[in-house]
Amino acid sequence: MGTDTHDAAGVDEFDGLRPLLFTVAYQLLGSAADAEDVVQDSYLRWRETDRARVENPRAYLTTVVTRQALNHLRTVRRRREEYVGSWLPEPIRTDADAEHDVLLAESVSMAMLLVLETLGPTERAVFVLSEVFGHSFVEIAGMVGKSDATVRQIAHRARAHVRERRKRFEPGAETSRAVIERFLLATQTGDTQTLMDVLAPDVVQISDGGGKVTAARKPVVGADRVAIYLVRLARNGIADMTVEFGTYNALPAVLLRTADGRLDTVQLIEMTGDRITGLYAIRNPDKLRTAELARVLAR
Numbered sequence: 001m002g003t004d005t006h007d008a009a010g011v012d013e014f015d016g017l018r019p020l021l022f023t024v025a026y027q028l029l030g031s032a033a034d035a036e037d038v039v040q041d042s043y044l045r046w047r048e049t050d051r052a053r054v055e056n057p058r059a060y061l062t063t064v065v066t067r068q069a070l071n072h073l074r075t076v077r078r079r080r081e082e083y084v085g086s087w088l089p090e091p092i093r094t095d096a097d098a099e100h101d102v103l104l105a106e107s108v109s110m111a112m113l114l115v116l117e118t119l120g121p122t123e124r125a126v127f128v129l130s131e132v133f134g135h136s137f138v139e140i141a142g143m144v145g146k147s148d149a150t151v152r153q154i155a156h157r158a159r160a161h162v163r164e165r166r167k168r169f170e171p172g173a174e175t176s177r178a179v180i181e182r183f184l185l186a187t188q189t190g191d192t193q194t195l196m197d198v199l200a201p202d203v204v205q206i207s208d209g210g211g212k213v214t215a216a217r218k219p220v221v222g223a224d225r226v227a228i229y230l231v232r233l234a235r236n237g238i239a240d241m242t243v244e245f246g247t248y249n250a251l252p253a254v255l256l257r258t259a260d261g262r263l264d265t266v267q268l269i270e271m272t273g274d275r276i277t278g279l280y281a282i283r284n285p286d287k288l289r290t291a292e293l294a295r296v297l298a299r
Helices: 003-029 032-047 057-081 096-100 102-107 110-116 121-132 137-144 148-165 176-189 192-198 223-235
Strands: 199-208 242-248 251-257 263-272 275-282
Touching: 003 032, 003 057, 003 121, 032 057, 057 121, 057 137, 102 121, 110 121, 110 148, 110 263, 110 275, 121 137, 121 148, 137 148, 176 192, 176 223, 176 242, 176 251, 176 263, 176 275, 192 199, 192 223, 199 223, 242 263
Parallel strands: 199 275
Antiparallel strands: 242 251, 251 263, 263 275
16 A cells, blocks of 8 residues: 555544544533644644554544543643633534434533533543443543543542533423524513523523623523523613524524624523523634534544
């Protein structure tokens, strides 16, 4: 096999695994931009690898991406601690097909990613690799540089931690469209009573402006407070924006655009039954740069 043919085969092999590698990196980092950087760096390392010595490219590349993501995660944790206001993961546009794999859909939901943020880097990697991607403790031990016994203990702690904080997850469904339309109309018209009808009593609104645009610095909790907050926003100009529907992080989402077409906000809507339980508004322009790029996920 010639060098060019060998290189082409390596590129094809990597590209075939790219959705999986991006999904691993995104779940470990909560940032699409950082995940893309990790995947690209892993590709460069792959090009320099003697692939004849790689028995299992999938396992090998997952290990490379995991280690790169862990190194990156340890460097960004302090920046997130110093973040202005509430920090939310970077939203990713997902096809409706992602909802068909409920485990995958839940693993990239805002609620789950926020729970993962409360884990240490190694705990997060162990949980994601075992619970989402189905790797054995022996495989994970090699990926994170720990013993099998240590990984088992970490997995047990991480699983208990996530279970205590995990919300019930329901993938976006067409039936939610009518509720969301009522929610939007009530917000735009200042109909507080209808808002109270569609919001769960313990609903949480989290806004991420990153200190670069106006956003609530702390989560707004409770149907009455969220309703008042949303009506006030609408009166201050949001009602003048154009509205589009989309699917982000396997959840229904509303996209708000300014008069010149600029994407201003991606608001993900989390529902249980016919009530809205979580609202996640990402307004930080740095997190919206590639928000309209459809992402293919895999596990």
